Amino acid sequence: MLRVNSFKDVDELVQGKKVFLFDFDGTIAHTERLHLKAFNVVLAKYNIELNEEYLNYIGFSEYEIYKMISEDFNVELDIEKLLAERLEVYLKIVKEYKFRHKLFKLYNCF
Numbered sequence: 001m002l003r004v005n006s007f008k009d010v011d012e013l014v015q016g017k018k019v020f021l022f023d024f025d026g027t028i029a030h031t032e033r034l035h036l037k038a039f040n041v042v043l044a045k046y047n048i049e050l051n052e053e054y055l056n057y058i059g060f061s062e063y064e065i066y067k068m069i070s071e072d073f074n075v076e077l078d079i080e081k082l083l084a085e086r087l088e089v090y091l092k093i094v095k096e097y098k099f100r101h102k103l104f105k106l107y108n109c110f
Contacts, residue, residue, distance in 0.1 A: 034097060037093055038086050042089055043082075057069070063083065067079070
């Protein structure tokens with residue numbers, strides 16, 4: 001799992017790269033619905049489905065989101081496991097998603 005906790009981490013991440021795009025959701029692509037879908041896939045085993053509640057979690061780290069969900073739904077979550085699972089699900093969703101912008105054809109380079 002990719003974690004960026006310091007400027008050193010960022011430096012290591014971009015070192016040797018010719019292009020590095022950083023997108024706050026909505027600048028290049030609107031992917032919040034894809035994130036929501038990935039959250040719902042991994043939370044289904046806890047019988048949790050997020051809808052409008054998801055808006056309360058936007059802007060927080062994924063770890064914090066799971067802590068809030070745990071409190072809001074009164075359920076104990078294996079957060080480390082969910083972090084890995086949701087990343088895997090999200091990347092699969094993104095690869096299968098038909099983006100309209102030609103820029104996203106570059107995604108297959110990863």
